[in-house]
Amino acid sequence: MFLNSLDTIVAIATPAGVGGIGIVRLSGTDLRKFTLSILGQEIQPRVATYKEFLGAEGECLDTGIALYFSAPSSFSGQDILELQGHGGSVVQDRLIQRCIELGARMARPGEFSERAFLNGKLDLVEAEAVSDLIEAASVQAAKSAIRSMSGDFSKEIKNLVNSLKNVRVFLEASIDFPEDDIEFLDEPILLNTLDDILIRLDDIINKARHGVLLRDGLTIVLAGRPNAGKSSLLNCLVGSDEAIVTPEAGTTRDVLRKSVVINDIPLQLIDTAGLRETSGIVEKEGIRRAWSEIEAADHVLFIADAADITEPSIETVWPDFFIKFPESSTLLTLVLNKIDLTDFAPGEMIGRKSTFCISVKNRTGIDTLVKYLLKQAGQLDRGYGGFSARGRHVAALKTALVSVTAGKKQMIDSGSTELVAEDLRQAQNSLSEITGSITSDELLGEIFSSFCIGK
CATH class of the missing domain: 3.40.50.300 (P-loop containing nucleotide triphosphate hydrolases)
Structure with a gap:
């Protein structure tokens, strides 16, 4: 599904058309060839440097600010070079062509964010929030996207996953080592724990629905x-x-x-x-x-x-x-x-x-x-402190809720720890799909292809 993440990719990171500033962005595992050829020298990481941007014959294509971020301390987790020159399609197209001559290829939509996800710089929720912030149609939607980018939504999901893991540890230990002297959760404590997880799931579903409304209207x-x-x-x-x-x-x-x-x-x-x-x-x-x-x-x-x-x-x-x-x-x-x-x-x-x-x-x-x-519309609460969310998040949360509910019913009706453990495993997998710790290449491709090019 994914193209080689070792390739150097390039894209225009600013809107098309005439503007005061136009940014060309590159990401790859080694950008020294590009800095030497286009800037004439290597530059210090994280220091804005005013340079001429050079063509193949050493001619000046443009002048502007060059910024270099070395891996892994960059957005994508790879080396990143930004050439911040003048806006205008001709100027930027000449820089893009120069980068391609040096071995880069055009980035697909969302490929910079995709690499950030694959390199562990962002989870899937945080990556989606980047796109949501760019596309925000209201102040509240922008604020919610910022909260998701900052990890608020992911933290709630990860806390739920950890709670499910803790219960599964006891259940699966009782299955694997029934004769050992291990202290297991008794049924009332287990049911109370599942009730707590269900309450938290219901709460986060309501928050996610709110987030979908803020994003989509x-x-x-x-x-x-x-x-x-x-x-x-x-x-x-x-x-x-x-x-x-x-x-x-x-x-x-x-x-x-x-x-x-x-x-x-x-x-x-x-x-x-x-x-x-x-x-x-x-x-x-x-x-x-x-x-x-x-x-x-x-x-x-x-x-x-x-x-x-x-x-x-x-x-x-x-x-x-x-x-x-x-x-x-x-x-x-x-x-x-x-x-x-x-x-x-x-x-x-x-x-x-x-x-x-x-x-x-x-x-x-x-x-x-x-x-x-x-x-x-809920006034989409002016004081609402939630996060941006998407329909797939709500669907996964609902699936997790159904699985935990089924596990609780199994415990009450039959006391079968094997069946309860399986229901909780399915719930955990559903939640993990939200953050991307468990997901398919097809889903990732669908998500990142909706991003703008250059992000």
Whole structure:
């Protein structure tokens, strides 16, 4: 899966285009050839040195600051050379070409971070946090990424792994040496220990979910019948005409996604096709996709025309929708639009569901709805001291929770130490996948390929 980590790699570490500074970065096991050829001499590690950057004939390609970091005291754990010259594609491309002439190859996306992971400079969570910090869409997301980069998330995972190891030591010793005079954990102590691990797992799962929301944003799907005002509401929340709005029913036939950050909270807004019976092939596909988005959403806003409400029961708006809606796992809010054409007042409640009465046309009730959406995003707690996380982290934590729960049940039902030990081993492996101490090349390739080139 991985290319030779002994190769010298090179990449531009600054954004493409014209700028005041452009950085070319190299990483390899021995960069003396590059420093001698490009700088004309070796330079002292960790000392910024102003130099000419030389071409093959000794001509000056650029001037700037050269920084050299010797292994293992560098980001990647290898020798690193940074050439901090002037921004601009021509200047940087000439430097890149010179490095390739000297034997370097272009780095793949994320290969510098990949080498840092492979050389033990970062675990997988910390490496992912580097990418999360670069891509942070809000201040809170950036703060959480910094905490993960600093090892806060990894520390909690490693503490859980150590707790599982300690229990497994006693269980497996009792299996391997049943006749020896070894002091083993009795069942009440073991169950209490497993309960403690389950509590900690549940807590870290909640933190990780929070971290995913901070990174990816709360997914809010706008659903409902055609011409209820879904696309108009999306445009209103985003602040621009992103979705086509016409009086003709069924204008929206595909999924439209827009990211917006409101009060430093990221939201992923998804406009969907109007839900109705139709014979049109294209519209049918749009409706199928709409239901897929509804089933995967964190929060669904069911948009209805206020004029369609004839009695105080949400189910009367469209009974078939509420029969099919995955209510157990998805938050649903009823939004009645076009109240400027009815006698409804903003904030009027219908049934047991959270209900908001709005008019996209004159913005009545919009501010109240936005405040509610931010609250449902957990406000992603302003004082939240958590970490950035990804969906794979939550999935692995849930798998570990299931395994520990199964182990506890085995202990209560059968007292089989072999089965309990196996469940705890599986839980430990699931947690180890998060930090990368146990993982596959395929997963590593998938993770690092999503990074930017030069990081």
